[in-house]
Amino acid sequence: MEIAEQTSQGKPVWIEPDLDFIRALRKRGGESFKQCFQCGTCSATCGLSPDTEAFPRKEMAWAAWGMKERLVTNPDIWLCHQCNDCSLRCPRGARPGDVLAAVRQMSVAHYSVPRFLGRWVSQPKFIPVLLGIPALLLGLAILAREPMEAVLGISHYTSDIVYSYSPWFPHWLLNSFFGFFSLIAFLAMSAGVARYWRILKTTGIGNGAGPPAKALGPAVVSALKSIFGHDRFTQCTTATARSFSHVFVFFGFIALTVVTLWVITGRYNPLIQTDFVYPFGFWSPWKILANLGGTAALFGCVWMVWERLERREKAGISTYFDFAFVLTLGLVVFTGFVTEGMHYLRLVPHRHVAYFIHLVFVFALLIYLPYSKFAHIFYRTTAMVFAEYSGRKMGDPVLNRGERE
Amino acid sequence: MKANKIVVAVMVLIILSPIAFSAASRLLTESPKPFLERPDAKYENCIRDTEYMRFHHMDYLKEVREEYVRYGIRDQEGLNSCKECHASRERFCNRCHNTVDLNVDCFGCHYYPETAPATSN
Numbered sequence: 384m385e386i387a388e389q390t391s392q393g394k395p396v397w398i399e400p401d402l403d404f405i406r407a408l409r410k411r412g413g414e415s416f417k418q419c420f421q422c423g424t425c426s427a428t429c430g431l432s433p434d435t436e437a438f439p440r441k442e443m444a445w446a447a448w449g450m451k452e453r454l455v456t457n458p459d460i461w462l463c464h465q466c467n468d469c470s471l472r473c474p475r476g477a478r479p480g481d482v483l484a485a486v487r488q489m490s491v492a493h494y495s496v497p498r499f500l501g502r503w504v505s506q507p508k509f510i511p512v513l514l515g516i517p518a519l520l521l522g523l524a525i526l527a528r529e530p531m532e533a534v535l536g537i538s539h540y541t542s543d544i545v546y547s548y549s550p551w552f553p554h555w556l557l558n559s560f561f562g563f564f565s566l567i568a569f570l571a572m573s574a575g576v577a578r579y580w581r582i583l584k585t586t587g588i589g590n591g592a593g594p595p596a597k598a599l600g601p602a603v604v605s606a607l608k609s610i611f612g613h614d615r616f617t618q619c620t621t622a623t624a625r626s627f628s629h630v631f632v633f634f635g636f637i638a639l640t641v642v643t644l645w646v647i648t649g650r651y652n653p654l655i656q657t658d659f660v661y662p663f664g665f666w667s668p669w670k671i672l673a674n675l676g677g678t679a680a681l682f683g684c685v686w687m688v689w690e691r692l693e694r695r696e697k698a699g700i701s702t703y704f705d706f707a708f709v710l711t712l713g714l715v716v717f718t719g720f721v722t723e724g725m726h727y728l729r730l731v732p733h734r735h736v737a738y739f740i741h742l743v744f745v746f747a748l749l750i751y752l753p754y755s756k757f758a759h760i761f762y763r764t765t766a767m768v769f770a771e772y773s774g775r776k777m778g779d780p781v782l783n784r785g786e787r788e
Numbered sequence: 789m790k791a792n793k794i795v796v797a798v799m800v801l802i803i804l805s806p807i808a809f810s811a812a813s814r815l816l817t818e819s820p821k822p823f824l825e826r827p828d829a830k831y832e833n834c835i836r837d838t839e840y841m842r843f844h845h846m847d848y849l850k851e852v853r854e855e856y857v858r859y860g861i862r863d864q865e866g867l868n869s870c871k872e873c874h875a876s877r878e879r880f881c882n883r884c885h886n887t888v889d890l891n892v893d894c895f896g897c898h899y900y901p902e903t904a905p906a907t908s909n
Contacts (some may be wrong), residue, residue: 611800612792634799641803654811664889668806675802 401449404489408446411505412700413485418477419443425469425479430618431462433775438462439469439479446482455490456582458775461759461766464626466619467699481700488704491758494575504754507703517746521739524560525551548738558647565749572753576761583769596774606767622697624690631683632712638676639716642669674723677716684713708756715744831873835865849894867898875904 408416421444426437438459445453454460463483470480488505495501503509528551531537537555597605609615613633616626645652646669663670687709691701718741725734752758769775834841836848855861874880877900885892894900 611796613795614792617792630795634803637799638803642806645806654807654814664887666889668809672803672806 398448398450401451403449404451405446405449407489408449408482408485411485411488411704412702413446413478413482414700415476415478416443416446416482418475419447419473419479420475422474424472424474428468428472429463430466430468430620431464431615432459433462439483442483442486443477443479446486451489451493454486455493456586458583458766458769458773460486460490461763462615462770462775464616464619465622465699466625467621467697468619470699471621471697478700484699484705485702487759487762488702488756491754491756491762494579494762495754495758496571496574496578500751501754504707504751505704507707513751514743514747517743517750518739520564521560521742521746524556528553528556531556548735551735552738552742554650561746561749562647564746568750568752572758572761575753575758576765579762579765580769583765595772597771599768599772602768602771605771606764609767610764622690622699624686624694625698628683628686628690631679631686633683635676635678635680635683635716636712638672639680642673642676645669677719681713681716681720684709684716688713704756711744711748711755715741715748718744834873835869846892867894867900871900871904876901878903 421440423437423440425443426432426440429437429439432438436459442454442457442460460483463480465480465484467480470478473479492498492501492505503513537553595602613626613630616629617623619626646663688706690698691705691709695701718737722734722737722741725737728734748755748757753761836844841848849867852864852866855864856866870880877895881892881900884890
């Protein structure tokens, strides 16, 4: 980098603070970072920060100077799980944990393709548009069902089946509609991740001049191990509830994803009893798993919201970005359960309305994945893989050493 | 860290167990086939094709009921006609309904023998 070159040559450096970035960061919850006087308590107390080029101290300096490029090309912002040990111990109340959360939010918007969606998803005034798009597309799909069936030559009996959803939204339409838009979201996400990875490889911390510490394959495996085990996340001491509630949401949604994939492939899957794919009985192992997963995910979401509302000091500042994501997740599961309940109670047309609302939220969750906080799945994984790849190790917290021994 | 590994192992086991259940039940039990009986040669076919009857028989029965009760159309094949060929509730209706864990309330009012001697197939 230019600045690094100049400093290494001992030349004076002229830094132009990016005032727009500083203002934007302030708006996203990093209000207090100008209080920082660079004592380094945050980096010393952090249980996740590496011994060299420790975070979040350097990020605090960069934030104060509005050095956006350094912040968003930095893997360390995603190695932080916002335990808030730093915010708790900061003598100036600069709340480094919240600053890094705000930087992560800016980073998601920075890498989003197309850019404008990244902007829309982070502002409450766009909620009607963001929910209107899925509702409109789903409505169009329902209206276009008959003409499409005529063109594609799909025939099924369209009379009023007693207790099923398929006259409105047959499985072929449901699977192709959601499959198509998930693919688009996935491609947009891949574009963002590819940009981030390229930048990490050229300018990232820990990259250095040497060869990678690990090959890419083993780096991915150990990063995934750490993600599934919540190894780093459970190191948190101040905001322990964050990691526990995350475990519920994480495994709950994995269970729901597995059931969904199983059901989508059901007709072609030799392991399913092919004559009776749908409906699953209430005591079918798949139904049990789906209900368990949904319960776990909903419980985790409610816990997260409760933590954010009731324990603000420990949970950190909550922005629209945080609530939009956790509430969408919760509403996906909640509307799913409402639909299920109304289905069992045989309430018509209530269950159809509930199902439609459920699909709107599922669609919103999927299609806005690259722009919402949901994108943390991919960006954090990328950064953690890069940390393994470049050999950036988790350090031993200096301030906690005494307590542990 | 050991506790984390145990949690992951338990979760993965729970999440993957339905696959094992499905595979096992596929290997151990057969999925029920409709038990077809044709006691009288005059019944060549069912009133609708197999595919329709498999997925929409309940729909058909509801339509017939509505037409019978509301509009007085009485010369249609209803639930009573089913047992001309499918004599036994146990052999015919329950096989599939049990598999998909479905409780129907048809037989609270309508007479349909639980078991009946098997006729020619």
